[in-house]
Amino acid sequence: MAKIAFIGVGKIGQTIAYSIIMDGLASEAMIYDVIPELPDKFEHELRHALATRGLNTEILSSNNIQDVNGADVVVITAGKPRKPGMSRRDLFVDNAKIMMGLAKDLVPRNPGAKYVMVTNPVDMMASVFMNYSKAFTISTGDQVETMRMRSFIAKKLKTPVTKVNGFVGGEHGEDAVVLWSTVSVDGKPFDQLGLKREEVDQYVKGIAAEIIRVMGGTTWGPATIIKDVVRSIVLNENRVMSIATPHKVDNDYIHIAVPTVVGNVIGPSIEGTLPEEEKEKLNQALRDVHRVYKENMAQLVGTT
Numbered sequence: 001m002a003k004i005a006f007i008g009v010g011k012i013g014q015t016i017a018y019s020i021i022m023d024g025l026a027s028e029a030m031i032y033d034v035i036p037e038l039p040d041k042f043e044h045e046l047r048h049a050l051a052t053r054g055l056n057t058e059i060l061s062s063n064n065i066q067d068v069n070g071a072d073v074v075v076i077t078a079g080k081p082r083k084p085g086m087s088r089r090d091l092f093v094d095n096a097k098i099m100m101g102l103a104k105d106l107v108p109r110n111p112g113a114k115y116v117m118v119t120n121p122v123d124m125m126a127s128v129f130m131n132y133s134k135a136f137t138i139s140t141g142d143q144v145e146t147m148r149m150r151s152f153i154a155k156k157l158k159t160p161v162t163k164v165n166g167f168v169g170g171e172h173g174e175d176a177v178v179l180w181s182t183v184s185v186d187g188k189p190f191d192q193l194g195l196k197r198e199e200v201d202q203y204v205k206g207i208a209a210e211i212i213r214v215m216g217g218t219t220w221g222p223a224t225i226i227k228d229v230v231r232s233i234v235l236n237e238n239r240v241m242s243i244a245t246p247h248k249v250d251n252d253y254i255h256i257a258v259p260t261v262v263g264n265v266i267g268p269s270i271e272g273t274l275p276e277e278e279k280e281k282l283n284q285a286l287r288d289v290h291r292v293y294k295e296n297m298a299q300l301v302g303t304t
């Protein structure tokens with residue numbers, strides 16, 4: 001069990017923290033947000049829930065970032081969510097400013113932590129945080145798309161989801177890359193399943209916007225998936241998950257998702273086993289994310 005810090009406890013941050021704490025994955029939980037009293041009142045709620053479970057998790061809540069010390073894992077959800085009609089990339093400038101501040105404030109007090117970025121655009125925010133702090137950072141990447149894809153195929157084929165394998169990689173969001181060579185059901189490759197690539201692609205990339213339109217944000221799916229990423233780190237489960245890890249491009253760390261072993265140590269990835277065509281798509285995603293990262297950073301520097 002680990003000391004886990006939650007930076008930002010809005011819609012998704014609360015759900016992630018709740019799932020992790022109720023699964024007993026945290027020996028100590030630290031809850032931080034800039035909204036006055038929010039961490040404190042959320043702490044009360046969590047304590048009530050812990051009481052009925054008989055769990056003795058230590059909880060500290062604060063509006064002071066200096067109280068976040070000595071974490072093993074830091075989960076960052078602080079920042080703006082997108083509104084209907086927005087793309088994740090539209091959030092870059094506002095949320096990057098927050099990441100630069102957090103990089104400065106968090107890393108000196110939590111030097112050995114693994115930083116798990118959730119704030120969107122999630123891969124680019126992981127890059128901003130890591131480039132400014134030099135602390136090893138992952139983003140939750142396309143593990144969310146991976147589970148959206150598996151759930152869609154399972155429902156379409158009326159088959160248990162445990163029989164569906166496969167991953168989505170690249171950038172989280174509309175430009176994600178389905179790694180078709182990895183997709184199979186009960187050992188049958190995708191092309192023998194009687195499904196069209198377009199329908200899977202459309203669902204994987206489009207369902208989040210539909211959920212945001214009706215429910216105001218995505219919560220339960222990503223929170224459970226992100227809890228499992230943290231679980232795999234904390235319990236050293238070594239699950240293969242499509243998280244985004246840093247790749248060095250010129251002088252920058254740039255994050256894109258590739259199915260990767262997630263445990264106490266992050267890696268290796270399965271990139272080497274993919275066909276050339278899919279490797280090239282991931283390289284293209286890396287170049288694309290780097291270009292957008294540079295353009296947005298130039299805009300950001302222009303506004304500060």
Ligand SMILES: NC(=O)c1ccc[n+]([C@@H]2O[C@H](COP(=O)([O-])OP(=O)(O)OC[C@H]3O[C@@H](n4cnc5c(N)ncnc54)[C@H](O)[C@@H]3O)[C@@H](O)[C@H]2O)c1
Pocket residue numbers: 007008009010011012013032033034035077078079080081082091095098101117118119120121122140141144217218219222
């Ligand atoms: N990676 C994913 O799969 C995924 C899924 C869902 C949401 N998200 C992203 O997570 C982020 C949060 O979404 P949400 O729906 O919880 O939004 P929200 O508005 O409900 O919560 C955001 C929280 O961040 C806090 N915050 C803002 N600046 C802060 C700072 N400097 N330090 C600490 N806390 C700060 C706010 O006070 C608020 O409580 C968004 O960027 C959203 O797009 C990512």
